[in-house]
Amino acid sequence: MAKRNLIQAITDGLRVALREDRRVLLLGEDVGVNGGVFRATEGLQAEFGSDRVVDTPLAEAGIIGASVGLAVNGMRPVPELQFAGFIYPAVEQIVCHVSRVRMRSQGRFSCPMVIRAPYGGGIRAPELHGDSPEAFFVHQPGLKVVCPSTPYDAKGLLLAALAEDDPVLFFEPMRIYRAIKEEVPDGHYTVPIGKANVVREGRQISLFAWGTMLRVSLEAAELAKQKGWDVEVVDLRTLSPLDRETILASVEKTGRALVVHEAPKTAGLGAEVVALINDGALLSLEAPVGRVGGYDAPQPLFSLEDIYAPDAKRILHGIESVMNF
Amino acid sequence: MNRIDQCQAEGKSLSPALLTEMYKWMITVRHFDRRAVHLQRSGRIGTYAPLEGQEAAQVGCGFALEKRDWLFPTYREHGVSMVHGLPMATIFLYWNGRPEGCISPPGVNIFPIAVPIATQLPHAVGAAWASKLRGEDTVTVGFLGDGATSEGDFHEAMNFAGVFQLPVLFFCQNNGYAISVPLSKQTATETLAEKAAAYGIAGVRVDGNDAVAVYEAVRTAADRARSGGGPTLIEAVTYRYGSHTTADDHTRYRDEAEVNGWREKDGIARLKQTLLTLGVWSEEQETAAWEEADATVQRAIEEMLAAPPVDHNRIFEHAYAKLPWHLQEQRAEMRKLYGNGGGK
Numbered sequence: 001m002a003k004r005n006l007i008q009a010i011t012d013g014l015r016v017a018l019r020e021d022r023r024v025l026l027l028g029e030d031v032g033v034n035g036g037v038f039r040a041t042e043g044l045q046a047e048f049g050s051d052r053v054v055d056t057p058l059a060e061a062g063i064i065g066a067s068v069g070l071a072v073n074g075m076r077p078v079p080e081l082q083f084a085g086f087i088y089p090a091v092e093q094i095v096c097h098v099s100r101v102r103m104r105s106q107g108r109f110s111c112p113m114v115i116r117a118p119y120g121g122g123i124r125a126p127e128l129h130g131d132s133p134e135a136f137f138v139h140q141p142g143l144k145v146v147c148p149s150t151p152y153d154a155k156g157l158l159l160a161a162l163a164e165d166d167p168v169l170f171f172e173p174m175r176i177y178r179a180i181k182e183e184v185p186d187g188h189y190t191v192p193i194g195k196a197n198v199v200r201e202g203r204q205i206s207l208f209a210w211g212t213m214l215r216v217s218l219e220a221a222e223l224a225k226q227k228g229w230d231v232e233v234v235d236l237r238t239l240s241p242l243d244r245e246t247i248l249a250s251v252e253k254t255g256r257a258l259v260v261h262e263a264p265k266t267a268g269l270g271a272e273v274v275a276l277i278n279d280g281a282l283l284s285l286e287a288p289v290g291r292v293g294g295y296d297a298p299q300p301l302f303s304l305e306d307i308y309a310p311d312a313k314r315i316l317h318g319i320e321s322v323m324n325f
Numbered sequence: 326m327n328r329i330d331q332c333q334a335e336g337k338s339l340s341p342a343l344l345t346e347m348y349k350w351m352i353t354v355r356h357f358d359r360r361a362v363h364l365q366r367s368g369r370i371g372t373y374a375p376l377e378g379q380e381a382a383q384v385g386c387g388f389a390l391e392k393r394d395w396l397f398p399t400y401r402e403h404g405v406s407m408v409h410g411l412p413m414a415t416i417f418l419y420w421n422g423r424p425e426g427c428i429s430p431p432g433v434n435i436f437p438i439a440v441p442i443a444t445q446l447p448h449a450v451g452a453a454w455a456s457k458l459r460g461e462d463t464v465t466v467g468f469l470g471d472g473a474t475s476e477g478d479f480h481e482a483m484n485f486a487g488v489f490q491l492p493v494l495f496f497c498q499n500n501g502y503a504i505s506v507p508l509s510k511q512t513a514t515e516t517l518a519e520k521a522a523a524y525g526i527a528g529v530r531v532d533g534n535d536a537v538a539v540y541e542a543v544r545t546a547a548d549r550a551r552s553g554g555g556p557t558l559i560e561a562v563t564y565r566y567g568s569h570t571t572a573d574d575h576t577r578y579r580d581e582a583e584v585n586g587w588r589e590k591d592g593i594a595r596l597k598q599t600l601l602t603l604g605v606w607s608e609e610q611e612t613a614a615w616e617e618a619d620a621t622v623q624r625a626i627e628e629m630l631a632a633p634p635v636d637h638n639r640i641f642e643h644a645y646a647k648l649p650w651h652l653q654e655q656r657a658e659m660r661k662l663y664g665n666g667g668g669k
């Protein structure tokens with residue numbers, strides 16, 4: 001075992017996949033010689049050749065559209081979008097084709113691919129580089145959406161995503177790409193898609209978060225502890241399909257809940273989690289489920305990004321509102 | 326006849342005075358660019374997209390346009406934007422992640438920087454369309470890099486421009502790379518200019534390190550567009566010496582020898598040589614010009630550094646014309662938590 005940060009864990013996961021499965025190929029802008037702008041594919045072209053780690057022209061719709069054909073015809077493409085904020089030119093392909101191939105062909109064809117995209121703010125990048133567009137894709141039937149928050153999970157979820165028969169969008173929290181190192185096993189292992197993880201046990205309120213917001217939520221949970229509140233923190237990990245069982249079990253235990261995300265609050269994934277809790281655990285609730293999100297304004301330039309994204313203070317305020325209902 | 330005589334013979338305004346003016350701008354842009362890279366390295370601005378090597382293309386283009394013309398830039402058009410009237414301090418503010426950096430002054434028709442590649446080109450087409458519909462004598466320029474020619478938006482924009490015969494120029498600075506991807510992996514055509522043919526519009530390839538040649542090419546295309554002759558794709562062949570941005574490391578994908586080879590074709594050195602040959606430039610003037618550039622850039626940096634802490638209310642201010650209730654509530658909550666001023 002080796003200690004790896006999140007990006008190294010992803011590189012390792014990709015390497016394992018390329019070694020184990022001849023069908024796997026990586027494609028995208030700058031993924032080859034350059035090893036990706038975040039170095040997620042570092043060294044992989046040298047190891048596996050330029051037919052399997054492919055620098056493409058600068059064309060997101062082309063990359064994803066070609067991946068559809070590759071997948072339908074027996075390959076396992078892993079397209080990389082440089083930043084989630086540049087997924088928009090490919091939305092047409094993802095929504096109209098990637099997600100619908102199985103349905104449209106009534107099972108004759110499927111479209112297994114893992115679309116990787118770094119997402120979220122916090123690295124002082126230029127405009128659009130910090131968007132959190134996960135809700136768009138959770139809204140689209142036919143896709144799975146995954147978002148790890150630790151190196152171990154990142155590799156395990158990536159390998160699990162590659163084994164899926166459905167297309168998976170894999171959002172990587174770039175703010176914590178290099179923030180944490182932990183033991184990540186060599187070789188193949190998986191973390192199941194569709195399973196949330198209770199990362200901190202608590203009795204009074206459940207916090208649901210993912211990706212970039214997980215660590216901030218844990219920070220807030222510590223602050224809340226000083227105020228005498230015992231907070232449970234759940235890392236959703238898979239955003240579609242949500243792990244209903246774990247979410248409801250947590251709320252049934254604590255009786256209160258708060259969802260935290262960096263994306264704008266309105267019609268964000270938080271709203272879906274609230275609805276799911278209302279449907280399944282209404283009678284366990286001591287207070288309405290709260291949401292702390294980004295503001296309903298475009299993700300600002302970086303001088304304002306720290307105040308745009310929820311921080312521990314804002315989450316604590318959210319906890320307070322739910323606790324004091 | 327050398328190129329300069331030719332220009333003058335064609336009645337174009339490339340007088341020695343204008344050439345000198347252009348040259349001074351090129352120096353200023355280069356100095357600005359180097360200082361910007363240093364500011365990033367010392368943590369005083371964020372990620373920056375350098376343009377060193379492309380000054381001739383940008384300044385040459387800028388000089389060929391009229392004040393009333395419209396620019397739709399990418400993130401690398403600092404040179405042409407300055408020439409067209411965008412204050413240098415504004416550009417610094419932008420790279421410092423500040424919303425004020427997106428505002429062009431009244432009367433300066435420069436659209437805010439487009440970060441997603443090629444997406445500004447259809448906008449340029451639309452703006453040119455409006456000019457045509459209103460019968461204005463205005464040209465719109467959409468800027469792009471070589472990589473951008475791979476995006477669908479580029480092709481859609483070119484096609485619209487051709488179909489509606491719009492007064493628009495697509496000014497492509499082919500600097501050889503889209504981050505790490507060289508032109509040979511971006512397109513299977515030999516040139517970018519030849520792509521124009523497929524859309525029924527004019528295509529021109531010009532030495533982008535020759536400010537005069539760029540000036541001529543843009544001037545000719547703009548004149549044609551103004552007189553109803555339709556759009557042009559201009560490929561200015563040039564090179565950026567530095568990395569794609571300060572977050573990138575070009576030594577991973579480029580040879581130093583290649584970079585040095587291009588330095589020998591430097592646009593600034595070439596125009597200087599022309600000025601010396603014409604007998605309108607001296608080493609004293611050279612020194613003075615660099616000193617003046619330094620003072621100009623220094624003033625802009627000081628202006629940027631003196632800006633008050635960014636007002637966090639700006640997150641909300643321009644999200645809508647009139648703030649809807651939910652944003653009013655969010656703003657009130659933000660003020661409650663973080664106060665009503667600058668920063669967090």
Ligand SMILES: Cc1ncc(C[n+]2csc(CCOP(=O)(O)OP(=O)(O)O)c2C)c(N)n1
Nearest residue numbers: 086401440441442470471472473502503504
């Ligand atoms: C739609 C989109 N995809 C990816 C990116 C990331 N990106 C920024 S600049 C760039 C390369 C652009 O190359 P080119 O068009 O040649 O212009 P240059 O930067 O060389 O001036 C890429 C891939 C982006 N900004 N927008």
